[in-house]
Amino acid sequence: MRSLVTLAVLMATSILAAPVRSVADPPPATAPAAQSQAGATETLKIAEDLSTRMTLPVKVNGQGPFAFVIDTGADRTVISTELATRLNLPKGDPVALHGASGEKEVETGRIQALDVGGRTLRDISAPLLRMSDLGADGMLGVDTLADRHITLDFVHKQMTSTESRRDDFEPGAIVVRGKYRFGQLILVDAKLRNVFVYVILDTGAQNSIGNPVLRRMLTTGDPKRDLFTSTQIFSVTGQTTWAEFETVNHLTLGKIVVNNVPVAFASLHTFKIFGLEDKPALLLGMDILSKFKRVSVDFKRREVTFVTP
Numbered sequence: 001m002r003s004l005v006t007l008a009v010l011m012a013t014s015i016l017a018a019p020v021r022s023v024a025d026p027p028p029a030t031a032p033a034a035q036s037q038a039g040a041t042e043t044l045k046i047a048e049d050l051s052t053r054m055t056l057p058v059k060v061n062g063q064g065p066f067a068f069v070i071d072t073g074a075d076r077t078v079i080s081t082e083l084a085t086r087l088n089l090p091k092g093d094p095v096a097l098h099g100a101s102g103e104k105e106v107e108t109g110r111i112q113a114l115d116v117g118g119r120t121l122r123d124i125s126a127p128l129l130r131m132s133d134l135g136a137d138g139m140l141g142v143d144t145l146a147d148r149h150i151t152l153d154f155v156h157k158q159m160t161s162t163e164s165r166r167d168d169f170e171p172g173a174i175v176v177r178g179k180y181r182f183g184q185l186i187l188v189d190a191k192l193r194n195v196f197v198y199v200i201l202d203t204g205a206q207n208s209i210g211n212p213v214l215r216r217m218l219t220t221g222d223p224k225r226d227l228f229t230s231t232q233i234f235s236v237t238g239q240t241t242w243a244e245f246e247t248v249n250h251l252t253l254g255k256i257v258v259n260n261v262p263v264a265f266a267s268l269h270t271f272k273i274f275g276l277e278d279k280p281a282l283l284l285g286m287d288i289l290s291k292f293k294r295v296s297v298d299f300k301r302r303e304v305t306f307v308t309p
Helices: 081-086 212-219 269-273
Strands: 003-010 013-017 042-045 054-060 063-070 078-080 091-099 102-116 119-129 138-140 148-153 158-163 174-181 184-187 190-192 198-201 208-210 229-234 240-248 251-253 256-258 261-265 281-284 294-298 303-307
Touching: 054 138, 078 081, 081 119, 091 119, 212 261, 212 281
Parallel strands: 003 091, 063 138, 078 119, 198 281, 208 261
Antiparallel strands: 003 013, 042 158, 054 063, 054 102, 078 138, 091 102, 102 119, 148 158, 148 294, 174 184, 174 303, 184 198, 190 251, 208 281, 229 240, 240 261, 251 256, 294 303
8 A cells, every 4th residue: 555745855855744634634643652751851962964954863773873864844754775775674565755846656664663862763664765865864754753842953053852842942032833734834924025925844954945936926026036046956756856046035934034045946846735836835944944043843832933143
């Protein structure tokens, strides 16, 4: 039996997004069965890979550690084909991935135990993708983070994982509320220049990317703005898509304003899967997130907290 999984692809990296579900459906309430001390705080040192994404040391079936990218935009944990072969993981059912250029079927590997910090998650069916395309040994998805409060500390280069809670950051921290759409936490209190935009937070992506609707709305009535540089988006499934690149001023997230925002614009299949094909939408990557001191994501509370430098 083949499962359906959507895959949003950004420059030289990707996210594995949630299976298509009703807009009214809540996100997964719990991660796979985990063994850890109740209420414990897990603080893990983070390394930065070549694409400015963050990786964590992870053990698979007791072996490792291996470098996995943190991906808040992914509903499923992914492992590289090379690592799965090295660990002799048993094969699972194939899944259909919806990427930048469409659908592609990939194999899965069965992980008995995944150790992240003080937690052990069991019985995970992970899609298999090439290490050269992933840029890491694997990716940690929402299935390992869904019931946690995740803080990315860019100053100390570490991630803290706790149970869902309200942030206790210093004065000046900005909390932006979101809502769920097809399993993704989307920020709705956002604007790019003067255009209201749906923003999907994506720590697994190197760069930020907008859809054609957003591009048209930004350039309407201003022919001088229609000046873009062509670039390519590389999919972890091996596919490529052309995009137009521009630096845009004034990205507003709640009460925060970020200037000089690099955005690639492309007609990704991903936007269609998210139901955002006809609405201005932006996938917010690590190029923007890393401008902050800290960013925390609480999926249960539907909140993202930004701490400015």
